[in-house]
Amino acid sequence: MSTIWARERAESHPKEQPKLHLKHVTRLFQTPNGPLTALDDISLNVAEGEFLCLVGPSGCGKSTLLNLMAGLDRPTEGEIWKDGERLDGPATDHIMIFQELGLFPWLTVRENVEFGLRMRGVAKPERQARAREYLRLVHLSHFERSYIHQLSGGMKQRVALARALATDPAVLLMDEPFAALDAQTRDRLHEELERIWTETRKTIVFVTHNVREAVRLGDRVVVLTFRPGRIKTALTVKLPRPRHLEDPHLALVARDLLVQLKEEISRSAKEEYRDEESG
Ligand SMILES: Nc1ncnc2c1ncn2[C@@H]1O[C@H](COP(=O)(O)OP(=O)(O)OP(=O)(O)O)[C@@H](O)[C@H]1O
Ligand SMILES: [Mg+2]
Structure with a gap:
């Protein structure tokens, strides 16, 4: 061995x-x-x-x-x-992250991260706080108001990761x-x-x-x-x-x-x- x-x-x-x-x-x-x-x-x-x-x-x-x-x-x-x-x-x-990511182009970065939480009925102030926390974790705080098409491929991946982590899977x-x-x-x-x-x-x-x-x-x-x-x-x-x-x-x-x-x-x-x- x-x-x-x-x-x-x-x-x-x-x-x-x-x-x-x-x-x-x-x-x-x-x-x-x-x-x-x-x-x-x-x-x-x-x-x-x-x-x-x-x-x-x-x-x-x-x-x-x-x-x-x-x-x-x-x-x-x-x-x-x-x-x-x-x-x-x-x-x-359990949460999946795919290569295609499935991010929503009509939502901002932060709204994308909030999405899973909204589906779970988490109230807005907590949703926003958690989304910000996870955007910080993936170093995207400055882009919370951006739309997906304004990001590079690597940044999109980080949004998908933040979105997945925000639901605390x-x-x-x-x-x-x-x-x-x-x-x-x-x-x-x-x-x-x-x-x-x-x-x-x-x-x-x-x-x-x-x-x-x-x-x-x-x-x-x-x-x-x-x-x-x-x-x-x-x-x-x-x-x-x-x-x-x-x-x-x-x-x-x-x-x-x-x-x-x-x-x-x-x-x-x-x-x-x-x-x-x-x-
Ligand atoms: N719903 C389905 N109906 C019929 N065949 C399927 C279905 N899903 C997967 N397969 C078949 O099962 C096998 C495994 O597919 P799978 O997508 O799991 O492979 P993979 O290892 O993820 O491939 P890749 O690396 O290309 O993503 C393939 O032969 C595929 O055609
Ligand atoms: Mg596959």
Whole structure:
């Protein structure tokens, strides 16, 4: 076992009750070409306050898995438990952040952050105070009156993050939130997200295609296989925080994971090629 990473069973987290517990989760979809097994027998624990990263090739079921964790979709087989209770509907204290963000262009930055609170019936003065607090946390206080189109991509991401955090979710589910950003902006957002996570100790499940990003952020990194999505590897990253993308130790851990990911990407490419040949 290395001092900077350790391979382990994805469901192992011995001491406490996990925040999320996935037990033999399978998700089948009916498609015009017949049934498709998007996820197959996923058993996985997410500990309270853990930062878990999910990596896998396109189409391996990452978004499907996040939807299941949010309670927005149900497994075909298997069970999902949250805080020791079976999850069988949308989890109101889980919140998703998508790559497309879903910010409202007709609302100001602050109104966007207030939106979730308004939906929950929080009174205006408290809403405004909380929105300001979270805009401070993501360093956007000066832009509270701006509209979304007046912001850069990185700033929009921070608004989405502030909006999600303002509702004080127990679990933050992030689906490739930084994929469309340039490297410098992403770097800065990694720092901010790590700082916010350290301050708030939210449980975070973060999906990415990028292995280095996963090692930069995650306490653990889980690699999924391509179709059906199964757990290929689960790795605990033991590098101290704050971490830096340029750290050679980080690159070393990422390299091992990249080999695993590349195997799956080449499987997915072969399958597409075969589909085209037979189609
Ligand atoms: N509602 C649905 N109906 C039918 N098939 C679906 C549905 N949702 C997802 N799938 C299929 O399940 C598989 C996994 O999809 P999913 O979106 O979870 O992948 P992903 O890992 O998030 O991919 P990407 O990295 O491209 O976002 C894909 O083959 C997809 O076509
Ligand atoms: Mg996806």
